[in-house]
Amino acid sequence: MKALRFGRHAATAVIAAGALALTACGSDNATGTAPATPAASGPAVTGTLTGIGSSAQGAAMDAWKTNFASANQGATVQYSPDGSGAGRKALLDGSAQFGGSDAYLKDEEYASSTTQCGPDGAINLPVYISPIAVAFNLPDITELNLDAPTVAKIFRGEIAKWNDPAIAAMNPDAKLPDLAVTPVNRSDDSGTTSNFTDYLAAAAPEAWTDKASGVWPASLKGENAKGTSGVVKTVTDTPGAVTYADDSAVSGKLGVAQIKVGETYTKISAEAAAKAVDAGTPVEGRNANDLSIKLDRTTTIEGAYPIVLVSFHIVCSTYDSQETVDLVKAFENYVVSETGQQAAADAAKSAPLSKELQDKAKASIEAIKVKS
Numbered sequence: 531m532k533a534l535r536f537g538r539h540a541a542t543a544v545i546a547a548g549a550l551a552l553t554a555c556g557s558d559n560a561t562g563t564a565p566a567t568p569a570a571s572g573p574a575v576t577g578t579l580t581g582i583g584s585s586a587q588g589a590a591m592d593a594w595k596t597n598f599a600s601a602n603q604g605a606t607v608q609y610s611p612d613g614s615g616a617g618r619k620a621l622l623d624g625s626a627q628f629g630g631s632d633a634y635l636k637d638e639e640y641a642s643s644t645t646q647c648g649p650d651g652a653i654n655l656p657v658y659i660s661p662i663a664v665a666f667n668l669p670d671i672t673e674l675n676l677d678a679p680t681v682a683k684i685f686r687g688e689i690a691k692w693n694d695p696a697i698a699a700m701n702p703d704a705k706l707p708d709l710a711v712t713p714v715n716r717s718d719d720s721g722t723t724s725n726f727t728d729y730l731a732a733a734a735p736e737a738w739t740d741k742a743s744g745v746w747p748a749s750l751k752g753e754n755a756k757g758t759s760g761v762v763k764t765v766t767d768t769p770g771a772v773t774y775a776d777d778s779a780v781s782g783k784l785g786v787a788q789i790k791v792g793e794t795y796t797k798i799s800a801e802a803a804a805k806a807v808d809a810g811t812p813v814e815g816r817n818a819n820d821l822s823i824k825l826d827r828t829t830t831i832e833g834a835y836p837i838v839l840v841s842f843h844i845v846c847s848t849y850d851s852q853e854t855v856d857l858v859k860a861f862e863n864y865v866v867s868e869t870g871q872q873a874a875a876d877a878a879k880s881a882p883l884s885k886e887l888q889d890k891a892k893a894s895i896e897a898i899k900v901k902s
Contacts (some may be wrong), residue, residue: 534790534799534898536755544672547895552784553821570715573678574602574603574605575602575604575605575853575856575857575860576604576605576857577604577605577606577854577857578601578605578606578607578608579605579606579607579608579625579627579628579854579857579858579861580608580609580627581607581608581609581610581617581620581626581627581629581630581843582609582610582612582616582617582620582621582625582626582627582629582630583609583610583613583614583616583617583618583620583626583629583630583631583648583844584611584613584614584617584630584631584632584658584721584722584841585611585612585613585720585722585757585758585832586632586658586660586721586722586758586775586776586779586839586841587611587630587657587658587841587878588611588758588759588779588878589778589874589877590658590873590874590877590878590880591609591611591630592877593873593876593877593878594607594864594865594873594874595607595608595609596757596859597864597868597869597870597873598860598861598864602860602862603856605860605861607861609630610814611630611757611883612718612757613716613718613719613720613721613756613757614629614631614632614633614719614720614721614722614724614744614812615628615631615718615719615720615721615744615745616718616719617630617631617844618631618633618639618844620842621643621646621652621845621846622642622643622645623641623646623725624645624646627845627846627849627854627857627858628842628843628844628845628858628862629843629844630841630842630843630844631654631675631723631841631842631844632720632721632724632725632839632840632841632842633721633725633744633767633839633842634654634813634822634823634840634842634844635652635822635844637815640652640815640816640820642899644732646846647781647815647846647847647848648848648901650817650848651816651817651820651846651847652820652844652845652846652847653817653819653820653821653844653845653846653847653894653898653900654816654820654821654822654842654844654896655821655842655843655844655845655862655866655891655894655895656821656823656840656841656842656883656887656891657841657842657843657858657862657865657866657874657883657891658839658840658841658874658878658880659800659803659804659807659838659839659840659841659879659880659881659882659883660776660777660778660779660800660803660838660841660879660880660881661777661798661799661800661802661803661835661837661838661839662722662725662729662774662775662776662804662837662838662839663727663774663775663776663777663780663781663784663786663787663798663837664676664681664772664773664774664786664787664789664837665762665772665773665774665775665780665783665784665785665786665787666765666770666771666772666773666784666785666787667765667768667769667770667772667784667785667787668692668707668709668769668770668795669707669769669770670704670892671703671704671705671706672785672786673785673786673788674697674700674704674785674786674787674788675700675701675787675788675790675795676697676699676700676787676788676789676790677700677734677789677790678730678733678734678737678789678790679734679736679737680696680697680700681730681734681787681789682730682734682737682738683696683737684711684713684772685713685715685750685752685772685774686737686738686750687711687713687750687751687752688737689711690710691708691709691710691711692706692707692708692709692710692711692770693707693708693709694711698792700790700795701838704781707711707770709770709851710770711770711772712752712753712767712768712770712771712772713750713751713752713753713772713773714752714753714755714761714764714765714771714772714773715746715750715752715753715754715761715773715774716746716754716755716756716757716760716761717746717754717755717756717760717769718756718757719744719745720744720745721744721839722758722774722775722776722839723743723744723745723746723774723836723843724742724743724744725837725839726744726774726837727740727741727742727743727826728742728825728827729827729836729837730742732827732828733827733828733836743895744892748894753768753771754855755847758775758776758779759779761773761774761775762775762779762780762783762784763810765784766783766784767806774837776839777798777879778877778878778879778880781879783787786798789835789836789837791829791830791831791832791833791834791835791836792830792831792832794832796833796834796835798835799835800875800879800880800881801833801881802833802834803835803838803880803881804838804881804884805831805833805834805835806825806826806831806835806838807823807825807838807840807881808831808834809825809826809831809834810823810824810825810826810840811823811824811826811831811837812824817847819893819894819895819897820845821842821887821890821891822842823840825838825840843862843865845858845862845895845898846858846898847897847898848898848899848900848901848902849898849900849901850900850901851890851900852900855898855899855900858898859895859896859898862891862895863892864896866881866883866888866891866892866895867888868888871883871888
């Protein structure tokens with residue numbers, strides 16, 4: 531299978547040039563100053579576009595909605611961050627015009643999308659690349675080294691105390707407390723959960739014996755909460771707690787793990803996430819305009835951070851009206867543009883799409899049409 535070659539250097543250059551500060555946009559994520567409003571490109575559109583889905587996209591979506599509405603005075607984008615599973619379901623049952631999801635459509639979901647979207651089905655458009663942090667609440671500790679088997683055992687409840695020998699061996703200089711480990715997982719069907727468990731199943735198969743899924747294994751004990759904001763609040767309020775969440779939502783609030791890749795530990799960053807996506811390959815069996823990406827969770831590329839999510843906007847290849855087609859095209863073209871990607875980077879520390887991936891996304895968006 532041929533690698534997509536998503537242009538890590540292009541993404542890195544944009545990251546280096548742009549300030550990855552947090553903005554006051556996300557109900558689920560970080561706060562700070564809002565990005566600049568883009569100039570409208572092409573004819574202004576009107577109408578209301580409705581989306582449901584990923585809470586990890588929260589800060590980026592708030593920036594995109596605000597900027598798009600400012601450039602198109604008669605247009606409104608509504609987005610409810612109810613989780614990736616809810617987003618995919620809403621697109622497939624027709625209750626939303628696009629879904630936000632931190633996991634591309636499963637094969638059976640893609641097959642069923644022809645009912646709402648016509649014979650070519652739905653299109654998965656990558657719009658947001660971000661690392662998933664393993665985030666914890668420990669007194670006076672902001673960083674720990676962890677490998678995949680240890681992370682798996684922590685979330686399976688097999689490591690009960692933070693001063694466990696397995697953690698201590700990787701962190702000889704840390705003053706680890708004799709404090710109970712409280713794993714916190716998402717209670718909703720979540721693309722973040724899907725990506726996190728996909729990493730554990732691939733990188734630590736002996737320790738993580740469950741299959742990758744957007745639904746947390748019911749057999750595992752621990753706390754749970756809904757959405758990105760829910761798990762982050764629970765961990766913030768609970769000494770000894772640990773969770774997995776979009777990095778933009780935990781930065782500056784909680785301690786974060788460096789993850790072992792090869793023989794070294796990789797610090798979480800947008801650049802490291804972009805390196806991991808660079809090793810991705812196309813998902814087979816989809817229509818020519820679909821841009822689903824299969825990630826390599828066991829990469830040994832130096833500086834790559836493998837617990838990464840590529841978040842998608844899932845749109846139909848055809849819609850019932852020209853107004854909807856025009857609105858979807860205009861919004862998604864803004865989202866994947868250099869301006870839109872920089873707005874997301876400023877809002878949520880995400881890694882902008884490479885020029886190559888932007889161009890692929892624009893070509894897919896252009897192919898959206900009215901049902902015949």
